Amino acid sequence: MxxxxxxxxxxxxxxxxxxxxxxxxxxxxxxxxxxxxxxxxxxxxxxxxxxxxxxxxxxxxxxxxxxxxxxxxxxxxxxxxxxxxxxxxxxxxxxxxxxxxxxxxxxxxxxxxxxxxxxxxxxxxxxxxxxxxxxxxxxxxxPMTLVAPNALKRALAVNPNIKNVAVVYAQDDAFNVSETGIFQEAIKDMGLNIALVQKTSVKDTDFTTQVTAILGAGVDMVVMSCLAADGGNMVKQLRQFGYGGIIVGGNGFNSPNMYPVCGKECTGVIVAQAYSPKAxxxxxxxxxxxxxxxxxxxxxxxxxxxxxxxxxxxxxxxxxxxxxxxxxxxxxxxxxxxxxxxxxxxxxxxxxxxxxxxDADGEITQKTFYVSQIKIAEDGKTGIMELLP
Ligand code: 1QQ
Structure with a gap:
């Protein structure tokens, strides 16, 4: 006591x-x-x-x-x-x-x-x-106006023969709608052809309809504006159904927590960043x-x-x-x-x-951006963003 x-x-x-x-x-x-x-x-x-x-x-x-x-x-x-x-x-x-x-x-x-x-x-x-x-x-x-187009330029450096592009975006998310607009404008500005546009939802887990349409269109590049879970699942299904071309992801792909969702199928995906741990x-x-x-x-x-x-x-x-x-x-x-x-x-x-x-509006100005390619490790769950030169 x-x-x-x-x-x-x-x-x-x-x-x-x-x-x-x-x-x-x-x-x-x-x-x-x-x-x-x-x-x-x-x-x-x-x-x-x-x-x-x-x-x-x-x-x-x-x-x-x-x-x-x-x-x-x-x-x-x-x-x-x-x-x-x-x-x-x-x-x-x-x-x-x-x-x-x-x-x-x-x-x-x-x-x-x-x-x-x-x-x-x-x-x-x-x-x-x-x-x-x-x-x-x-x-x-x-804002993605400054970041997203960098990934497309780098994709074209990896494969200069890209002509036909499929664009995918989650239509129920304001960021993805905004980002796809920026991507689509940049694609056209680069003289590439948008062969088809596919809409998804951030709640989707099955992308059979969209993947089938993309495979049918025979495109060289798929540019995706999705969040991490839906985007990861769609990349996985694109690869499993046999799509072999370039995939560019937007800011929703910048989380390594996406890697366990898409596993080794995420290897090679090109993404632009506003940060690198190597800075x-x-x-x-x-x-x-x-x-x-x-x-x-x-x-x-x-x-x-x-x-x-x-x-x-x-x-x-x-x-x-x-x-x-x-x-x-x-x-x-x-x-x-x-x-x-x-x-x-x-x-x-x-x-x-x-x-x-x-600035006075609270908008950011930033000087340095990066473009990386995802590399998934043997375990299929972890990986790195490998900076593209
Ligand atoms: C936004 C994004 C997302 C990818 C943040 C996680 O950029 O919603 O604006």
Missing amino acids: RIFVLLAASLLFAQAAFAGPVGSPIPVGIAVGQTTNVALFGEEQVNGAKVAERMINEKGGVGGTPIKLVFQDTGGDEAGAINAFQNLISRDKVVAIIGPTLSQQAFAANPIANQAKVPVVGPSNTAKGVAQIGEYVSRISA DNAENNAFVPVFKEMFKKDPAQFSAQAYTSVKVVVDALNEVEQSTGKKVADMDTAELRTALNAAIISSSYETPLGEIVL
């Missing part, structure tokens, strides 16, 4: 010592898909964000105050994203939200944060128009070893982008302390959110993606 009382008293004391306003951590919301098929991306985003939290707090957080990531699972749809945003805004009183995973979710949930004057930093939204949703919305994920800059050279230590693998694009999002928020929090002369922890939440948003936009950041600039 006496031991219990002592224990209870010391626990109470310990709590009191950590619970005061001074030094209580700064809450930053992370609203990504931790369940459903979208978790193939969300898992990597959670990992990248956790590395940022650890590295930032080891260096003293924001002027000595640690940050604390508050995770809210959005699931894979709009309703889940709206719910996660509402919880983070009203219940957890976060200073900013990093998320959601999909552009499809961003178009539904971001207006709610914008209305509440809570800054949103998109970690992976690449459809046209996301940064323009509102004053409080920015993104560190380069030689000071931020990336600091990030990669810590990520590897924590997760025993190289960070993929979605991890590096999530890390970058947290760093952007923290750099901007530091900027707020400097420009106002106040401690962030002492500021009223609404005042802080507004000052933070003003600090996030119209600024440049050193990140593992290289130097990035967010």
